[in-house]
Amino acid sequence: MxxxxxxxxxxxxxxxxxxxxxxxxxxxxxxxxxxxxxxxxxxxxxxxxxxxxxxxxxxxxxxxxxxxxxxxxxxxxxxxxxxxxxxxxHVTTKTKAKKTKATKKATPTTPKTVTIVEDDMFLPHGQSSASTPVAPNSESDKKKRKRNSDPFAKPKKSAATPTAESTPKSNQKKAKVVKKQDSFRDLDLPIASFQLPSAHVALANLPIASPSAITAKKATPKEVKYPIPNNTEEGRKWKNAVLATRANPKYKSDFDYDKAKEIEHDELSSLWFKASPFGPDKAGNPHVVAIDCEMCETVDPVSGAKNSKALCRLSIVNAVNPDEILIDTLVKPKWPVVDHRSRINGIKKDHLENVEFTLDHAQAFMKALCSNETVIIGHAVHNDLIALKMEHHCCVDSAMLFSIKDEPGATCSLKDLAFSVLNREMPDVHDSVNDARVALSVIEEGYIKTNGKPEPITRTFSRNRRFGNANNGADQLFVHRIPKCCTPDHISKMFMNHTSVQPTEVPDVEFNSDTGKTTVTFASIQHANLAFNALAGEPKPDKTGRMQKRVYLRTGGYIAVRKMIAPKKSNTTKE
Incomplete structure (x- = not known):
């Protein structure tokens, strides 16, 4: 060199x-x-x-x-x-510019979709999430599991957010609403009537009681942030029931509209509205209404985001005169329907094909009907309001005004309330007009007429009542915390794979929030006990004292299997 x-x-x-x-x-x-x-x-x-x-x-x-x-x-x-x-x-040397390598932009990786095979949903018998750790597919999956143990919770908002160009033109059209109207009755809306074949029979036998006056109490400082129905005589009759609903420990989480918006797709979270303040324009409207909505599940064709509470039927009755139906119509969902839930609401694909009434029309009706002091009555009414994208706090909820005997913290179903308070059976297929009237009657009979001190109800089992079964649920197991993609067939196969005991009946899963529940029936009490004992793990008592076990999912989380009958307390006393 x-x-x-x-x-x-x-x-x-x-x-x-x-x-x-x-x-x-x-x-x-x-x-x-x-x-x-x-x-x-x-x-x-x-x-x-x-x-x-x-x-x-x-x-x-x-x-x-x-x-x-x-x-x-x-x-x-x-x-x-x-x-x-x-x-x-005489030449001045020029400094050459350094060549910088262009930094490669990292391509965002789309989280892998977890595909659940029917026989592959649950972990093998005896394994838990602790013994078999499941690696999340991405950081977003970790956050989802941290927020909710449901492994099949709705995915975070996709990066491919639909724009005005990518959204079908039919979805961009806004409801044509008459700007000047005296009341909701003057709206020109494309109502799509719907009635189940057996609806008129159920409605004809339904006892309807008129509302009773109750003594109004002063609101506590914590309740001042929400409107109170003080401006009308009708509203004041329901004031205590409104405050009692808000006093329920579950109210804060169930009526957390900010949380509901947060987990929704951007396009849906932008649709929310509030009723206008009470004023002369609403003076002639009903001030207390009973509501029930039917929902289906839809998917955004652009981003793949799901909406499990897409409105597909809206029914509202006048609480002062329950015979008056203010509106009852099918609603065309914004996105394509992937599950009509016909087994629950009776609405099928062909029922919605020619419907022109949309969520925009439903919201226009609610804006014209309600003020922020309008009392809205229903059962688990927060689900109806979420489907409508309506933020409202003057509500009376039958699910929050009654308790179940020996089950503190448990929520009673409308079927249990109807049987215990009104002594009547509810049909298996929901009819929203009937459900709105039943919820109204249950509150009037069981809550208002007892001056806000209803007796705890006893949980009932429709199957046992129909067939005269004296087992009172001992031949059944209650399965809850079920993820949304889990079907009755999954539950049945889970019992076969883990216990070798075949259930005789697994009803449709009832979803009230992010998870669902169902009651599984076996051939006998011995079969139910054998299935429960065969499940891996130590049984632990829940809040009601009933023993339950966990079955873990391959993607994380678990479902809970619980006995229907609490163990008998020992009568032995200390000498």
Whole structure:
């Protein structure tokens, strides 16, 4: 390898004398003055200002002459290699820009969709999430599991958010609503009537009681943030029931509209509205109404986001005169329907094909009907309001006004309430007009007529009542915390794979929130006990004292299997 030798250019043409001083011609000048070891060259004659002892470097090639008119820079006196040619005269060396490598933008990775095979949903018998850790597919999956143990919770908002261009034009149309109207009765809406074949029979036998007046109490400071129905006589009759609903410990979470918006797709979360303040424009409207909605499940064709509470039927009756149906119509969902839930609501695909009434029309009706003080009555009414995208707090909820005997914290179903309070059976297929009237009657008979002190109801079992079964649920197991993608067939296969005991009946899963529940029936009490005992793990009592076990899912989380009968307390006393 050739050793490079470096030398400075000389001051004159002969290559003699010291090298020129780089600082002499600078604005600051050379700090060494006459003591500088380099040559101070004058611009007009090129001569050195101070004489210095000439030095000669051996075997040094002659440097090119620097003109007196040339400006001297640090680049002109920089060193060069012996093997390289010196820079030409009067040429200022340009600094080349460094080439920077373009940083590759990281392509966002779409979380892998968890595909559930029917026989592969649950972990093998005896395994739990602790013994078989499941690695999440992405960071978003981790957050979902942290927020909710349901492994099949709705995915986070997709990056491919539909725009106005990608959204079908039919979805972009807004409801044509008459701007000037005296009341909700003047709206010109494309109502799509719907009635189940057996609905008129159930409605004809339904006892309807008129509302009773109750003594109003002063609201606590915590309740001031929500409107109170003080401006009308009808509203004041239901004031205590409104406050009692808000006092339920579950109210804060069930009526948490901010949370509901947060987990929704952007396109849906932007549709929410509130009723206008009470004023003269609503004075002639009913101020207390009973409501029930039917829902289906839809999917956004662009992003794949799901809406498990898509409105498909809206029914509202006048609470003062329940015979008056203010509206009863099918509703065309915004996105394509993937599950009509016909087994629950009786609505099939062909029923919705020619429907023109949309969520926009439903919201226009509610805006014209309700003020922020309108009392809305129903069972688990927060689900109906979420389907309508309506933020409302003057509500009376039958699910929050009654309790179940020996089951603190449990929520009673409308079927249990109807049988216990009204002594009547509810049909298996829901009819929203009937459900609205039943919820209203249950509250009037069981809550208002008892001055807000209803007796705890006893949980009933329709199957046992129908067939005269005296087992009272001992031949059944209650399965809850069921994820939304889990079907009755999954539950049946789970019992076969884990216990080798075949259930005789697994009803449709009832979803009231992010998870569902159902009651599984076996051939006998012995079969039910055998199935429960065969499940892996130690049984632990729940809040009601009933023993339950967990069955873990492959994707994380678990379902709970619980006995229907609490163990008998020992009668032995200490001597």
């Amino acid at each position: 050739t050793k490079k030798k470096y030398t400075l250019y000389k001051a004159d043409e002969n290559g003699d004398g010291p090298a020129p001083c780089a600082f002499f011609l600078s604005p600051a000048g050379c700090r060494n003055g006459d003591n500088c070891k380099f040559a101070h060259i004058l611009p007009n004659d090129g001569k050195s200002k101070a004489k210095a002892t000439p030095t000669k470097t051996k075997s040094t090639p002659k440097a090119p002459v620097i003109s007196s008119t040339a400006s001297i820079s640090s680049s002109d006196i920089s060193s060069e290699s012996e093997d390289e040619a010196p820079p030409p005269k």
